[in-house]
Amino acid sequence: MAKDFYDALGVSRTASDKEIRSAYRKLARKYHPDVTPNDRAAESRFKEVTAAFEVLSDAEKRKKYDKYGDRWEQADQIEEMQKRQSAASWARNGPGSGTSFEASGLGDFGSIFDNLFRRERGGPRSQPSNRRGQDVETPIEVSLEEAFNGTTRTIRLQGAETCRVCGGTGEVAGALCHTCDGTGQVLKDRRLEVRVPAGVKTGSRVRVAGEGRPGIGGGVNGDLYLLVTVQQHNRFERKGDDLYIDVTVPYTDAVLGGEVPVQTMSGRVMLRIPELTQNGRQIRLAGKGMPALGPGAARGDLFARIRIQLPERLSAEERALFEQLRDLEKRPEAATT
Numbered sequence: 001m002a003k004d005f006y007d008a009l010g011v012s013r014t015a016s017d018k019e020i021r022s023a024y025r026k027l028a029r030k031y032h033p034d035v036t037p038n039d040r041a042a043e044s045r046f047k048e049v050t051a052a053f054e055v056l057s058d059a060e061k062r063k064k065y066d067k068y069g070d071r072w073e074q075a076d077q078i079e080e081m082q083k084r085q086s087a088a089s090w091a092r093n094g095p096g097s098g099t100s101f102e103a104s105g106l107g108d109f110g111s112i113f114d115n116l117f118r119r120e121r122g123g124p125r126s127q128p129s130n131r132r133g134q135d136v137e138t139p140i141e142v143s144l145e146e147a148f149n150g151t152t153r154t155i156r157l158q159g160a161e162t163c164r165v166c167g168g169t170g171e172v173a174g175a176l177c178h179t180c181d182g183t184g185q186v187l188k189d190r191r192l193e194v195r196v197p198a199g200v201k202t203g204s205r206v207r208v209a210g211e212g213r214p215g216i217g218g219g220v221n222g223d224l225y226l227l228v229t230v231q232q233h234n235r236f237e238r239k240g241d242d243l244y245i246d247v248t249v250p251y252t253d254a255v256l257g258g259e260v261p262v263q264t265m266s267g268r269v270m271l272r273i274p275e276l277t278q279n280g281r282q283i284r285l286a287g288k289g290m291p292a293l294g295p296g297a298a299r300g301d302l303f304a305r306i307r308i309q310l311p312e313r314l315s316a317e318e319r320a321l322f323e324q325l326r327d328l329e330k331r332p333e334a335a336t337t
């Protein structure tokens, strides 16, 4: 529904139940198809106020509508998502847990109404109102590895499908279709394999065209969106398309220079450590970050955060050498000026 439900009924957002009912009765009387036959504008106005009343007269639905507006039907999913996002324990599911989610919210008041409405008017089949189906949003979680390589998810959808017997009209040869009880739709379980592209991040939406709610009266189907959350990784930290990893470097290599192995998302590489590398320094491994989504976007980088490791015990010989070093560094400034 494009129009705000409160506006449709001409009431304020704080209107009481009684005010809403009375506003609806008045408008319904004015625009009812029995009163205004063959008036398309009145017909669509009647549908609009009826749809608004359907929601605002139901305390539960009204609460959701007040909070989420046009997306009120997805309120449960949105809240579920928010719960997931605030949970600090993303990692516990582990990579590739492959959870599938059920899209909630069955039935479509609009379509049921369309059919009631057609029958009310009786006579020859009136022009079906041609409406695009609603979009459906489903949350998914992927591991960082899956986000790096791309992955697939099997989505289980229980949704309404256009009734094949009556083709969504709710009627067979002028009589009520018994397969769908005249609603034009039947409920069905569907499994859908969806490809999640490499480079997705938390908040990415993967669109699956035409897999949302069915269109009404020959309208095109809505789309399915997978709303992605990428789980935290125990070694890599992600910022945008860049990755960060802590790399332990022995103090001797930090002072003299050397090479250390570094884990990347695509295997180990050897990283050259320049001499006199300070603790906390970040060394960039260009192009070793996350693949970028979308054409022309650049790959991210990997940053090795240097953590210098001091010895945990010293042999007598090492101790003697360190003492020599300390003596060297304590020489009078005269030596350096």
Ligand SMILES: [Zn+2]
Residues within 6 Å of the ligand: 163, 164, 165, 166, 167, 168, 169, 170, 171, 177, 178, 179, 180, 181, 182, 183, 184, 185
């Ligand atoms: Zn049917």
